[in-house]
Structure formats: C-alpha cells, structure tokens
Amino acid sequence: MEGAGSVMLSQICRHDVVLIVVMSYLLSVAPSSALAASTVDTSTAVLIRVDPSGQGDFKKIQDAIDAVPSNNSELVFILVKPGTYREKIVVPADKPYITLSGRQASSTTITWDDAGDIFGSPTFAVLASDFVGRYLTIENTHGKMGKAVALRVAGDRVAFYNCRILSYQDTLLDDQGRHYYSNCFVQGAIDFIFGNAASLFQKCHLHSVAEGVGTITAQKRMSPEENTGFTFLACKITGNPTGSVLLGRPWGAYSRVIYALTYMSPAVSPLGWDDWGNSSRQSTVYYAEYKCYGPGAGREKRVAWSRSITRQEAEQFLTTDMIGGRGWLRPAPIHFKKGFSAIAVKANKNN
Numbered sequence: 076m077e078g079a080g081s082v083m084l085s086q087i088c089r090h091d092v093v094l095i096v097v098m099s100y101l102l103s104v105a106p107s108s109a110l111a112a113s114t115v116d117t118s119t120a121v122l123i124r125v126d127p128s129g130q131g132d133f134k135k136i137q138d139a140i141d142a143v144p145s146n147n148s149e150l151v152f153i154l155v156k157p158g159t160y161r162e163k164i165v166v167p168a169d170k171p172y173i174t175l176s177g178r179q180a181s182s183t184t185i186t187w188d189d190a191g192d193i194f195g196s197p198t199f200a201v202l203a204s205d206f207v208g209r210y211l212t213i214e215n216t217h218g219k220m221g222k223a224v225a226l227r228v229a230g231d232r233v234a235f236y237n238c239r240i241l242s243y244q245d246t247l248l249d250d251q252g253r254h255y256y257s258n259c260f261v262q263g264a265i266d267f268i269f270g271n272a273a274s275l276f277q278k279c280h281l282h283s284v285a286e287g288v289g290t291i292t293a294q295k296r297m298s299p300e301e302n303t304g305f306t307f308l309a310c311k312i313t314g315n316p317t318g319s320v321l322l323g324r325p326w327g328a329y330s331r332v333i334y335a336l337t338y339m340s341p342a343v344s345p346l347g348w349d350d351w352g353n354s355s356r357q358s359t360v361y362y363a364e365y366k367c368y369g370p371g372a373g374r375e376k377r378v379a380w381s382r383s384i385t386r387q388e389a390e391q392f393l394t395t396d397m398i399g400g401r402g403w404l405r406p407a408p409i410h411f412k413k414g415f416s417a418i419a420v421k422a423n424k425n426n
C-alpha cells in the first residue's frame with residue numbers, strides 16, 4: 076500500500092497531484108470547531124488498554140467496548156496490543172466517539188468465521204456514530220461458500236485508517252451513513268464492497284481473489300434523491316491472475332460508483348461493469364471513471380452505459396462533500412486520561 080502512492084504519483088499529471096494534495100489536506104485537517112455542536116472534547120480521550128496477557132485493562136476487545144458507558148460524551152481510545160483476537164465484535168449504537176487502534180494492521184488481527192446472513196455474519200459490526208478504526212486486520216475466514224462479512228459499517232461519520240479487511244464474498248458491508256477509508260486493503264471476490272453508504276476510499280488497495288469473474292462493488296443507491304455512492308480516489312486494483320474482476324454491478328437501481336485516478340491491473344475485466352441481468356438499470360446507474368490508468372483501465376471495451384467523466388463532472392465526488400464535509404473527520408487525540416469523568420456521566424444521565 077505504501078508503494079502504491081509513489082507509483083501513482085509518478086504516473087499522473089501535476090494537475091491531479093495538486094488535486095490529491097488539496098484533498099489530503101481537506102481530509103487530514105479537522106477544524107477545532109468540528110464537533111462544536113456536541114460537548115465532546117476531541118483532544119483528550121479516555122484510554123483503555125486491551126492486552127491478552129492480562130497486563131491491560133481488559134483481555135478482550137468486546138469487554139473494553141462494553142465498559143464504555145451508554146451515551147458516552149467523552150472520546151474513548153481503546154489501544155489494542157498486537158495479537159490475534161478470536162472475537163465477534165459489535166460497537167453498539169449508544170456508544171459513539173470510540174477509536175479502536177492497533178499498532179500495525181499486520182500484527183493486530185480480529186478474526187471469526189461465520190457465514191449466512193449479511194447482518195449476522197460480520198466479524199466486526201459498527202452501529203455507533205463517530206467511530207474510528209486504525210491499524211487493524213478484520214477478517215472472516217469462512218472462505219468461499221456463502222455470504223461472509225468481515226466488517227459492517229452502519230454508523231454515521233465513521234473512518235478507518237490503515238486497516239486490512241479480508242474475506243471472500245461480501246467482505247465489507249458499507250451499509251449506511253457517511254464513511255471515510257484511508258490507506259486500507261480490502262480483499263474479496265464477490266460484491267466485496269457493498270451497501271448503501273456514502274463513502275470515500277482514498278489510497279486504498281482493492282484486491283480480488285476471484286478465480287472466475289468477481290465483482291468489487293454492489294452499491295445499493297435506490298433513488299436519485301439518495302446522496303449515497305462509493306468514490307475510489309487514487310486507489311489501486313489488483314487481482315488473482317487466473318480470474319477477472321468487474322468494477323461494479325447495481326444492487327440498487329440508482330447504484331453510484333466512481334473510480335478516479337486509480338490504478339487498474341490486468342485483472343480488471345475489459346467490460347468493466349455489469350447490469351446484474353437487468354438491462355433497465357443501465358439507464359439509471361451512475362458508473363464513472365476519471366483518469367484511471369494501468370493495463371486494466373482501457374475503455375475501448377467498456378459497456379456503453381458506463382461513462383468517462385470530465386474533471387468538472389468528477390470534482391463533486393472528489394471533495395469531502397460526498398461524505399458530508401470535512402467537519403467530522405477528527406485527528407487522533409493528543410491527551411489521554413484514565414477513567415470516565417463522573418461529571419460527564421452524571422450530565423448524561425440528567426439529559
């Protein structure tokens with residue numbers, strides 16, 4: 076993933092480098108007024124340590140999440156020691172403002188093996204708003220037979236940085252809300268990024284393990300009024316050399332997916348997109364490519380109902396407006412404390 080950035084930067088023109096730099100700036104700076112409407116202090120977090128050896132506050136990640144008071148109004152930073160956590164985890168809707176952080180995705184793994192329902196199978200489910208995940212591997216090891224979600228994201232204002240999200244079918248249920256994924260590696264074969272969220276994926280690596288024809292996205296926007304869709308900005312697509320992978324197919328009639336300034340390896344199917352057996356959707360989907368490059372990016376054989384868009388058309392998707400503005404992306408906290416403040420908990424109860 077680290078290498079992807081430099082390869083791309085050398086292959087795209089200065090104009091676009093400027094765009095990416097501006098984007099990175101917009102995304103990395105969360106103004107101090109970001110959460111002014113709420114009472115949350117974003118510079119200070121309650122620190123909870125998870126360590127399987129017993130030297131932290133908890134041995135299991137779920138126990139640490141359970142320890143956060145309902146309707147917490149303080150930022151919580153859960154620091155996870157390297158290790159393999161065999162857990163199926165839920166961040167409930169009444170526990171916002173949690174950051175869950177490993178030190179390196181390669182050494183901090185949350186793993187489970189479940190299949191069937193897309194809402195029942197996830198190894199990790201985020202139902203809370205204002206969640207941040209950092210330096211974690213989240214995997215569903217079930218394999219090829221059936222829907223096996225690794226990560227479901229159903230809260231609003233959720234961000235993942237430097238994470239690895241691994242499964243085969245339906246890896247990332249990008250369900251609802253506004254989300255930002257930066258420097259993440261997402262692996263799967265069939266519809267491996269799907270759902271009806273509004274999401275910006277920046278500098279992410281999408282890797283297909285399909286042996287036949289796989290599909291990266293199945294975005295579910297259902298009407299022109301919905302402001303949802305997936306944008307991939309400066310990403311990289313690779314795949315199993317014995318298979319090929321489509322960029323997307325419409326789970327919803329108004330499915331919207333944009334790939335911009337993205338490297339596409341030969342694994343990307345020349346047709347690019349599929350209508351999932353329903354040709355009436357060809358006229359309602361919005362499937363666009365903007366200045367993608369690499370052996371799989373040629374548009375000669377692309378389905379005629381996909382589009383190559385201009386800079387002007389692309390711009391609306393390449394700003395954080397797509398995910399509701401930059402206000403909610405918060406920097407990592409700089410001060411830590413132990414324990415929840417009694418005043419905050421009390422104030423919460425009274426409200």
Ligand SMILES: *[C@@H]1O[C@H](CO)[C@@H](O)[C@H](O)[C@H]1NC(C)=O
Binds near residue numbers: 145146169423424
């Ligand atoms: C948390 O907030 C919700 C919604 O306002 C409320 O229904 C619930 O009772 C609260 N829980 C606690 C423990 O205060």
Ligand SMILES: *[C@@H]1O[C@H](CO)[C@@H](O)[C@H](O)[C@H]1NC(C)=O
Binds near residue numbers: 328
């Ligand atoms: C095809 O898609 C349209 C628009 O979403 C829908 O109304 C129709 O029922 C679909 N047809 C089939 C056969 O699924």
